[in-house]
Amino acid sequence: MLPGKSFHDWIPIIRGGVLSSQKRGWKHHLEFALKWLQLATLAAGNKGLLKGNELIRRKWHPLYPEIAGHTIPTFLNIYLLTRDSAWESLALESATHLLNYRTRDGGIYYWEREQHPFPVIFDTGQAIFGWISAYLHTGNSLFLDAAMQSGNWLVNQQSMNGFWVRHQHPGYSKVIDARVDWALLELNKITGEKEYYEAALRNLCWVIENQQPDGWFAHCGFRATESPFTHSLAYTAEGLFFCGKIINDERLLHAAKKTADALLKHQHPNRSLAGAFGEHWKITEKPICLTGNAQMSKLWMCMAKEFNATQYEMAAKKFLEFVCRTQYLKADYPQIQGGIAGSFPIYGKYERFKYPGWACKLFVDALRTVQENPNAQRFLTYRG
Numbered sequence: 459m460l461p462g463k464s465f466h467d468w469i470p471i472i473r474g475g476v477l478s479s480q481k482r483g484w485k486h487h488l489e490f491a492l493k494w495l496q497l498a499t500l501a502a503g504n505k506g507l508l509k510g511n512e513l514i515r516r517k518w519h520p521l522y523p524e525i526a527g528h529t530i531p532t533f534l535n536i537y538l539l540t541r542d543s544a545w546e547s548l549a550l551e552s553a554t555h556l557l558n559y560r561t562r563d564g565g566i567y568y569w570e571r572e573q574h575p576f577p578v579i580f581d582t583g584q585a586i587f588g589w590i591s592a593y594l595h596t597g598n599s600l601f602l603d604a605a606m607q608s609g610n611w612l613v614n615q616q617s618m619n620g621f622w623v624r625h626q627h628p629g630y631s632k633v634i635d636a637r638v639d640w641a642l643l644e645l646n647k648i649t650g651e652k653e654y655y656e657a658a659l660r661n662l663c664w665v666i667e668n669q670q671p672d673g674w675f676a677h678c679g680f681r682a683t684e685s686p687f688t689h690s691l692a693y694t695a696e697g698l699f700f701c702g703k704i705i706n707d708e709r710l711l712h713a714a715k716k717t718a719d720a721l722l723k724h725q726h727p728n729r730s731l732a733g734a735f736g737e738h739w740k741i742t743e744k745p746i747c748l749t750g751n752a753q754m755s756k757l758w759m760c761m762a763k764e765f766n767a768t769q770y771e772m773a774a775k776k777f778l779e780f781v782c783r784t785q786y787l788k789a790d791y792p793q794i795q796g797g798i799a800g801s802f803p804i805y806g807k808y809e810r811f812k813y814p815g816w817a818c819k820l821f822v823d824a825l826r827t828v829q830e831n832p833n834a835q836r837f838l839t840y841r842g
Contacts, residue, residue, distance in 0.1 A: 487782045488825045490796030491818050492536065495529075497792065498815050499548055505555035510814040511793050513804065518793075523559040523566050524581035525816045526552050530588030531840035532819050534595055535826065538839055546595075553592035556585055557604055563614075564607035568627055579615065579622040582608050583638030587842025590644055594840065602648070609645045612638065613657045620660030630682050633665045633675050634690050636697025643704045644841060655705075662701055665694065666713050673720035674739055685734045685742040687808050688750025691717060696757050700841070703764070711764070718761055721754060722773055729776035733801060733808050745806025748784060748798050749817040751777050756824040778824050785821075 495507065501518045502508045506526030509519035533549035536542075559567045565577025566585045589605035592598065617623045621631050622638075639658035646654040668676045675694055678686035695717040702710030724739055725731060731751055733743035755778040762770035784802045786794050798817040800809020809817070 482782065484778075484782075484825050484829050487785055488822065488829075490785060490787055491798070491822050491825065492796075494794075494796035494813075494818050495815075495822065496544075496548075498797075498818070499552075504548055504551055506552040507815040507819065510800075510809070510812050510817070511797065513794060513799075513811045513813065516793065521555075522815060523556060523568075524578070524584045525819065526556055527566070527581070527585035527588035528842040529815070529819045530556075531591040531842040532823055534591050534840045536822070539826070550592055550596065553588050553601055556588060557600075559585070560604065560608070561611075564604075564609075564611035565615075565625060566608065577611070577625050578627045579612065579625050580627070580632070580635060580638060582612055583635070583641040584842070586641040586645055590641075590648065591840035591842065593648075605645055606649060606651070609642055609651070609654050612642065613653050616657050616660065619664065621664040622661070628681060630680075631677060632680070632690070633668050633677050634693040634697070635661055636665045636694050636701065638697075639665075640697045640700045640704075641842070643701055647704065658701065659705075662698070662710060665698065666709065669713055669716065670737070672739060673716040673718075674735065674737060675717070676737075679734075685736040687734045687743070688721070688731045688747040689753065689808065690750075691721070691735065692750045692753035692757060696753060699757060699760065699764075714757075715761065715765070718754070718757060718770070722758075722769070725773070725777070728780060729773070730780045730802075731777070733806055743807050745808070746780075746802045747806070747808040748781050748800065748802055749808070749814065749820055751781050752798065752817065752821040752824045755781070756820070756827045759824075759827040759830075774824075775828055778828055781821060781824075 498508045499506065502521045506521045507529045509522040511518055530549045530552050533545045537545035561577045566582040568576065568578045568581060586605045586608050589601040593601035615622055615624050622635055623631055639661050642654040642658040675686065675691065678690050678694055680690060695714045698710045699714035702714060720739060721731060730746045732741040733745050733747040736742045755774040758770040758774035761767065781798065785796065785798060789795060794813050797813035798821045800812045800814050800817060801807065804811055
């Protein structure tokens with residue numbers, strides 16, 4: 459039980475005791491989420507986004523380089539929306555501080571650097587998003603040089619088979635590296651360096667080879683023995699979708715759509731998704747992975763625009779409403795106010811009893827997407 463709280467106070471945190479977004483409004487939930495992000499970065503000395511808050515221990519975990527990297531585009535997009543220079547400063551401070559987490563060759567260290575002093579493929583890809591955004595925003599070549607150094611490191615670590623074997627956490631090749639491919643293609647767009655394009659394409663071929671006819675992915679769990687969380691399935695589909703858009707590849711777009719459509723078919727009546735799925739979409743974790751729900755909301759909105767399909771927009775908004783209902787809005791425990799838990803109920807397997815930094819970041823991205831004026835181009839000015 460939370461120290462200093464009665465059991466009665468504890469119940470809303472477990473069950474999610476706020477009104478739906480239809481009554482509160484998307485903007486209301488966005489404001490609370492942004493306050494939580496500010497708190498989580500303040501706890502890191504405004505140098506990037508922390509791994510998150512552990513509810514029971516009332517403890518902030520250290521800065522997470524992977525998440526700090528792909529939150530930089532979010533901060534800059536919020537700056538474009540609000541014109542609040544604090545978000546711009548936070549993004550650029552994060553991008554600068556992130557430079558300290560590189561190896562000599564450009565790999566990005568895992569967040570538990572003292573216990574695991576090695577660079578990680580996925581984390582390196584996410585840092586590239588941050589440095590690209592910082593470069594495009596400022597024109598400072600320091601950030602582009604860092605992105606290219608990390609891109610070169612990724613190319614050099616790739617196996618002959620096209621996927622990454624070395625520097626995987628925890629020693630297991632995963633299809634979520636489609637999101638690394640996305641970062642490499644963004645880097646190729648800016649630099650014109652062919653090697654980034656070719657490395658991304660090699661891995662994307664391997665990712666598609668691991669997609670089953672029903673849209674499920676092998677090698678999608680965080681460990682070889684685990685079924686993929688909705689979070690990692692969404693990461694993979696998202697990577698394929700945005701890679702497909704960049705290089706205009708119908709095969710990649712179709713693969714992303716196949717997974718998105720399968721998840722639509724497996725939604726709960728309350729418009730949420732199970733936490734994890736095994737082969738043939740067998741539910742292996744009933745508690746909901748809120749991160750994955752937020753990711754799919756954003757992806758479905760993007761697909762609604764790409765394919766002119768209203769069913770995606772409807773699903774995106776309904777799923778996001780569910781995530782909003784779990785957002786803790788009371789002021790009695792500020793370290794979780796406005797944040798998004800790992801699971802619902804919070805004792806689920808995914809980030810149990812924690813409020814991960816990336817869950818709130820992805821929730822903010824989803825809220826921005828559903829609010830975006832179709833005629834405006836600002837939302838995805840900076841990608842990641």
